[in-house]
Amino acid sequence: MTMTAQDFFAAKLAFETDPADLAAARAAGRAPIVVDTRSKAAWDQGHIPGARHLPGSELADRAAAELPDTAAEIVVYCWGPGCNGSTRAALTLTELGYCRVRELIGGFEYWAREGFAIESIHGRTRRDVDGLTAPLQGSAAL
Structure with missing residues (x-):
């Protein structure tokens, strides 16, 4: 059976999410379990x-x-695009029978770069939005 481009992209979206979509799901009260x-x-x-x-x-x-x-929805992440730890974790979880596992595109790096809250041993903080990863508030489209 040959996979079409449409099949590929539909499957990809079924198994990935990005920081903005994860933040929106959390804000709407339908947050998945997030695993670091x-x-x-x-x-x-x-x-x-x-x-x-x-x-x-x-x-x-x-x-x-x-x-x-x-059967719970789970989102796994690692450092960022240069880390495949979340891919390995997603594989492990699916091998263990978890059926709704997705990877966070960009990992922790892009979560932080898009200006979402982060926690550390020093408390909760938020970085300035990186204009290469998300729109800067009030910026005009070019």
Whole structure:
């Protein structure tokens, strides 16, 4: 069976989400479970508020206890576009029977660069929006 371009892009959208869509879902009260797959040092440095910390190396052993509902919507993330930890985590979760797993496009890097809140061992903060990743408030379209 040959996959069409339409099939490919529909499948891709079924298994990915971006920071803006995740933030919108959370604001609308339909937030998925968000899982940070990075190391403890990375988690301490900053993570998405409300995320659960399940490092990739521990995910298979801890998933059943920490994510008991295999039908729950789950979004996994790692550092950013240069990190495939979220891809590996998504594969692990689907191998364990989780059926609604998606990756966060851009990972933590793009979440932070788009100006969404982050938590760290120092508290909650927000970075200025990076104009290369999201519109700057009040900027005119070129």
